[in-house]
Amino acid sequence: MTETKYKLLVLIDLSKTSYVTLKNAVNLAKVIGGSVELFHVKSLTNIVKNENQISAMRSLDEEYNVSKKKLQSLINLILKEDNISIKFDFSFGNVKNEIKHHIEKVKPDIIVLGKRKQKVFNFLGEDITQFLLNKYFGVILIAGEDKNLKSDGGISIGFYSDTLNDYNMEITKDLSKKAASPIKFFKVRKRFTVCTTNEVVTRLKSTYNGKNVVEYEFEESTEALVNFVSKNKIGLLCLGRGRNKKSWIDKFIGEISGVNKEIGKLKAPLLIYGR
Structure with a gap:
């Protein structure tokens, strides 16, 4: 076996x-x-x-x-x-x-x-x-509503880079190996601050420099995230739980576990990193 x-x-x-x-x-x-x-x-x-x-x-x-x-x-x-x-x-x-x-x-x-x-x-x-x-x-x-997580031919993966850390580095690397090019990293533009690519994303880029990597930045909102996934035809959306209890990403995950019309538009499978 x-x-x-x-x-x-x-x-x-x-x-x-x-x-x-x-x-x-x-x-x-x-x-x-x-x-x-x-x-x-x-x-x-x-x-x-x-x-x-x-x-x-x-x-x-x-x-x-x-x-x-x-x-x-x-x-x-x-x-x-x-x-x-x-x-x-x-x-x-x-x-x-x-x-x-x-x-x-x-x-x-x-x-x-x-x-x-x-x-x-x-x-x-x-x-x-x-x-x-x-x-x-x-x-x-x-899991999503359709069989849109493919096992061959490469998957289109979106990573929310702000919640990537060493704890989930291994599974992120394993997913990246089978990712269709380009690999998509997205981050949130916070008010009055400039977001920089975190260390984990930098290491992923170095590890898979043969793949095209594209970074996106959008406003802190549920609608923006859902639109991003739909527009870029993401087959698997990967994000972690926020470090703070009241972070918008925790609110987003919380809405998924309830009934929310906007979140209902998210058709792709959602992979939530552990802590």
Whole structure:
């Protein structure tokens, strides 16, 4: 078995968007050298409707078989297109607790979430995205609405340079190796200051001097960022969490985990660096 560098954990809700979520996760794994595992959770309160113990056990058995069949069918769809090994697991119980315990068990490098048209991935109304942003400090990929993260022919990548640091240097380098030229770095022009390229970006440029690098600068706004991604046909938008709690980038990520019409226009997958 080929050794993989990154372990991707894909949280699946088995909705219609699950295929796109898994496909983007598989493509990312192929780009950076990763393994993929699916995990699905269902709340017990939505399975067991009857207090009778025998009836409850029957409901759990039925749900077990249904969930297993759906997960295997989803994996089979991917296997028709990609030769990649995909593990899966699922559980019933308190959704947030089950996710937390599973993350502690498998210790993923990247967690992958799906995005719906009106709201980002959540289980049964629970805000799992915000929960993970608060509790998990590794890398998170929020899959786009389409299969626009490519694994071959090079990906168009946009990096928000202001949040690049040594902690996420390794995955940034691995992504850059498969990036289509030019690699795009963007930064925010802050009022009364002149932004300079940070040290990490300088080192990336030196490492990949064979690739064309383009830098963009725009005003500090959500709309400007969304327009940038759309205009430049970015296939993967990479940014980190702000160093300050009230930074505009944290506000941007926070809006993604809620319902926001402007953020809804962001079709590309979003990779959020860990701390």
